Amino acid sequence: MQYISTRGQAPAQNFSQILLGGLAPDGGLYLPVEYPQVSGAELDAWRKLSYADLAFEILKKFATDIPEADLKALVHRTYTPAVYCNARKGDDAAQITPLHVLEEKDGNKLVLQALSNGPTLAFKDMAMQLLGNLFEYALAKQNAELNIFGATSGDTGSAAEYAMRGKKGIRVFMLSPHKKMSAFQTAQMFSLQDPNIFNIAVEGVFDDCQDMVKAVSNDLEFKNRQKIGTVNSINWARVVAQVVYYFRGYLAATTSNEQKVSFTVPSGNFGNICAGHIARMMGLPIDKLVAATNENDVLDEFFRTGVYRVRKSAETYHTSSPSMDISKASNFERFVFDLLGRDSARLAALFRKVETEGGFDLSGKPGSDGDEFRKVAQYGFLSGKSTHADRVDTIRDVHAKYGVTIDTHTADGVKVAREHLTPGVTMIVLETALPAKFNETIREALGRDAERPAGFGNIEALPQRFHVMKADVAQVKQYIAGHTGL
Numbered sequence: 001m002q003y004i005s006t007r008g009q010a011p012a013q014n015f016s017q018i019l020l021g022g023l024a025p026d027g028g029l030y031l032p033v034e035y036p037q038v039s040g041a042e043l044d045a046w047r048k049l050s051y052a053d054l055a056f057e058i059l060k061k062f063a064t065d066i067p068e069a070d071l072k073a074l075v076h077r078t079y080t081p082a083v084y085c086n087a088r089k090g091d092d093a094a095q096i097t098p099l100h101v102l103e104e105k106d107g108n109k110l111v112l113q114a115l116s117n118g119p120t121l122a123f124k125d126m127a128m129q130l131l132g133n134l135f136e137y138a139l140a141k142q143n144a145e146l147n148i149f150g151a152t153s154g155d156t157g158s159a160a161e162y163a164m165r166g167k168k169g170i171r172v173f174m175l176s177p178h179k180k181m182s183a184f185q186t187a188q189m190f191s192l193q194d195p196n197i198f199n200i201a202v203e204g205v206f207d208d209c210q211d212m213v214k215a216v217s218n219d220l221e222f223k224n225r226q227k228i229g230t231v232n233s234i235n236w237a238r239v240v241a242q243v244v245y246y247f248r249g250y251l252a253a254t255t256s257n258e259q260k261v262s263f264t265v266p267s268g269n270f271g272n273i274c275a276g277h278i279a280r281m282m283g284l285p286i287d288k289l290v291a292a293t294n295e296n297d298v299l300d301e302f303f304r305t306g307v308y309r310v311r312k313s314a315e316t317y318h319t320s321s322p323s324m325d326i327s328k329a330s331n332f333e334r335f336v337f338d339l340l341g342r343d344s345a346r347l348a349a350l351f352r353k354v355e356t357e358g359g360f361d362l363s364g365k366p367g368s369d370g371d372e373f374r375k376v377a378q379y380g381f382l383s384g385k386s387t388h389a390d391r392v393d394t395i396r397d398v399h400a401k402y403g404v405t406i407d408t409h410t411a412d413g414v415k416v417a418r419e420h421l422t423p424g425v426t427m428i429v430l431e432t433a434l435p436a437k438f439n440e441t442i443r444e445a446l447g448r449d450a451e452r453p454a455g456f457g458n459i460e461a462l463p464q465r466f467h468v469m470k471a472d473v474a475q476v477k478q479y480i481a482g483h484t485g486l
């Protein structure tokens with residue numbers, strides 16, 4: 001399988017060649033030349049597979065240059081009940097992403113699919129744990145090393161650190177805003193004692209951290225010498241790892257391929273729901289893909305109007321579902337490429353317009369950039385948004401009706417899912433985090449603390465290992481060089 005750039009100006013590459021990278025050299029995102037198709041007979045056979053075996057069947061269609069025996073070993077090492085052990089009481093952890101039925105009424109089923117049972121209690125572990133094993137495997141083959149450098153306001157950084165801890169050939173340097181993360185998130189990251197993990201607490205805000213990452217990435221000489229890489233959400237391997245749980249959710253919720261299922265996905269950078277789009281393009285019988293946003297409603301605006309308008313920092317709100325607080329959706333370009341019939345020249349022009357004018361308009365109105373918005377429905381997309389008051393109400397309501405505590409991001413999903421129920425179609429809401437991670441809002445909604453999975457009881461008390469630094473690019477470069485010895 002070869003991969004091409006959405007912007008059409010980069011050479012085609014295989015899976016291993018794009019594994020360790022981010023953007024294509026022309027500034028686009030990689031996608032397979034064509035989506036592999038899945039037959040009804042395959043779906044039938046896959047219904048009884050374990051999660052790891054299903055992941056193998058799907059990934060081998062995309063990672064055709066990795067020997068099958070190696071790929072099989074990698075997924076079996078990744079998707080184990082020991083790694084995804086934090087299931088809700090009564091759910092079967094061995095399922096890896098167990099379904100939890102909330103409601104079954106008038107032919108309508110409302111179901112949670114738990115994606116947050118991994119080590120950092122958020123869905124990013126689903127892909128990142130595989131990425132850690134794939135990176136280690138690829139680096140060993142090339143006898144190479146990689147220094148991952150990034151910035152985090154919480155979920156991504158901890159998922160990356162838990163995936164890369166102890167991996168040969170890999171170090172992680174992670175910037176976070178000093179004293180700005182929740183006590184739980186801070187403890188999760190800073191309590192790691194692995195010598196290949198470096199937590200750097202920057203005296204500033206998240207944007208200062210991100211600016212430092214950009215400044216280092218723009219210094220190509222430093223970047224090459226220090227073998228700097230990233231693990232951000234545009235990485236293709238992360239997207240494709242997420243395709244697996246859409247298949248899993250569908251197969252676990254149905255008994256025949258005649259049945260349709262819709263998914264509602266709490267969305268920020270469009271990585272998670274982009275995987276749903278790919279699963280649907282492969283032939284998985286998904287009815288609707290519903291993007292749920294919080295007050296940062298870039299995606300909801302597009303799916304309602306056809307206008308994509310990125311937000312300025314002053315218009316990007318800090319909300320109680322912070323992992324969805326985005327100003328633009330970095331994976332959205334992948335969907336727009338398909339929506340435009342894979343016309344890379346037009347795609348490149350639209351995303352240049354995002355840089356110069358802050359967006360584009362596909363509504364088909366006079367003066368717009370095209371009329372492809374009329375085709376969005378063919379791809380199954382719908383959307384909705386939620387506010388802090390909605391989240392609190394939904395957490396309270398789901399707890400009262402079903403005795404289940406959900407986190408703030410999942411609450412955005414449930415709120416929007418309820419607006420898009422169709423008789424006879426099961427609605428699966430992807431549960432993207434466990435409530436313990438966002439306890440402040442749980443307390444506001446329920447008047448008590450969220451339950452913590454075993455082993456997280458008192459992580460705030462564990463010894464912490466981190467380095468405090470000013471928001472100074474020269475200093476962070478010196479720190480990295482001092483610890484890589486390169």
Ligand SMILES: *Cc1c(COP(=O)(O)O)cnc(C)c1O
Binds near residue numbers: 270271273324409433
């Ligand atoms: C990252 C994240 C999201 C958003 O996912 P995208 O792939 O960026 O759309 C939603 N919920 C939680 C808990 C997350 O960590």
